[in-house]
Amino acid sequence: MIEAGLEALQNLADPGLMAWLGAGVLIGITIGIIPGLGGMVGMAILLPFVFGMDPIAGIFLLLGMAAVTQTSDAFPAVLFGIPGTTASQATIMDGYPLAQKGEAGRALGAAFGASAIGGIIGAAALFAVLPIARPLVLALGSPELFMLALVGLATVGIVSQGSPILGVLSGVIGLLLAGVGTATTVLEYRYTFDVLVLRDGLSLVIIALGLFAIPEAIQLLTQNRAVAKDGLKETAGLSAGLRDVYRHRGLVVRSAGIGSVLGMVPGVGGSIIDWITYGLASRSKRNQVPFGEGEIRGVIAPESANNAKEGGTLVPTFLFGIPGSGTTAVLLGGLVLMGVQTGPRMVEGDGLVLILSVVFALVLANLLATTLCMGLSRWLAKISLVPAKILVPFILIVITIASYQDGERWGNILLFLGMGLLGWIMLTLKIPRPPLLIGFVLGPSVERYMWISISRYGADWLLFPGVITIGLVLVLVLVLGVLNQRRKTAPTLAAGASGETDAGSATSEDRDARPGREGE
């Protein structure tokens, strides 16, 4: 192991390999900033170039890109309220409100700092679990995965602000949208109504873009203001964000740990991990501001987790040839093109050198990306000062083109508009939008694993130890969700608020939907 480690370290001293890593990082930063793209698109773009390359050079290029898209995706999430990739959805919830308060620099600093540390922890997790990965991954079957997906759905109760009924109904809408297209367990089209574009199902990119980007753009226009309502705060720059990361280092490590572990489970994507860590962080008594109104911990938790996840997803990818995510599925294709044989033998000989090189590359890529993003953010944060009527037309152009990238069909643009209209209605009527995304992301997993569990084990799977353990966690999440809601509404009831006004529902979903604050 030590010899392999030293040999892997020597690769870092190779200027050629570092150049490939740097190129991957630059491409990854660009892809993360542009909404609608993402790690998978970046991988697909780079794949033709790695054919015949030296495996380590090729992996440095691919991983350099994949490791950092989830660092730079904080830019559009914080500055515009638009998810740069599907893994930055949760970051919007508190990152964008911080930008509206003039603290975009702080939010970005916290996002980058948490991403860097999370990515390093993810790399360390990859290194640490190599000896024990096999039994760990094989311990989780369909029943346990079903329960994990239910835990993710239960976070709906935690992240939804205001009325729990509306939060759950929003989640149900998400489940319904997830049902469009081919059924997960049998070959049957559902809710397609003979429309060809619906047969492949709805895309998460389209849903997320439409649900968040269009309503925020409309809101900026109706209120006729810049993103940062009162200018940028001098005391809320990058360094303030980095200090927040240090102050909440426990949260960074915990979230990264969760991200790494869940990332090892194939099929548990970045967006699920984001919401789980966001939901768990929202329960903490250390939160000084309600989640959804600009609590910095709401940025730190998901950003740390989604970078740590990258290290975790490589465990099943390298050790079993099972891609941990869509991005690693394409990476697997790249490894085949480069002649790399994945499997348990990767923990021996040249395979071990390769994996350790990957670990070091992940660490370096995250550090490099954070440094570059920090350099860019000083200028990019000023975008939050640009008046809406100057900024929005360009945002519209970008997000419309972004919505076309997934599948390159006009039907997707129409769906994107439809989701935008729904998102605007939900924003104005104070119906929480994040649960819709959670339901959409988790719906197929819940359905698939449920049916596999039932068809394979009958009712016996309910008594599996893993299922019972995760079930107890599920109950805990639900109870805490209910207590969380009561804690939020108790001060309102005690104050005896009358009529329709409900201070307990003064959340990100309605903070600027309050009419009459800044008219058109």
Next chain:
Amino acid sequence: MRGLRFHQLVFCAVLGLVLIAAALEARTFRDVASWFPLYFSLVGTVLCGLGVVSGLVRWWRARREAVAVAGADQPASGVASSAVDPGQAQVREEVAVLVAGLRWFALILTYVALVWLLGVALGSVLFVVVWFRTVHVWAWRNIAISVASMLILGWLGQTLVDIEFPPGLLL
């Protein structure tokens, strides 16, 4: 359980109808294994019903309080009942915001229609030019710089990152 506001109640009612339709459609699926949407549609319909009921109860209570307060105040000041029911005023304002937003949404639709007809390059250029001569007036020099930058970035995106642009019907 806190009651829903009136417009949220309307949303619940509409959603309830959608979920009932979804449940009925799900019953027509051939295989039982694809009936998953049926189960959560039924759960959702029940929740919508609860939401509508709680909203109606809240609305009825608010009306009763408003009438009681108006009845108590009227001999002294003759103040109309709507002035002591801030909830209704807030609902009206929120609906006004919703409608105002729909006007901007119509502009978004206009842009997409332009792209559909003319392609993204020409459609975007036309949209930007019209926007910065009507909605937010800019000097022609600024418009020219923005358009040129936009086209250069678009070209770079297409060349370097392989971004695909939607084609136009006419061009």
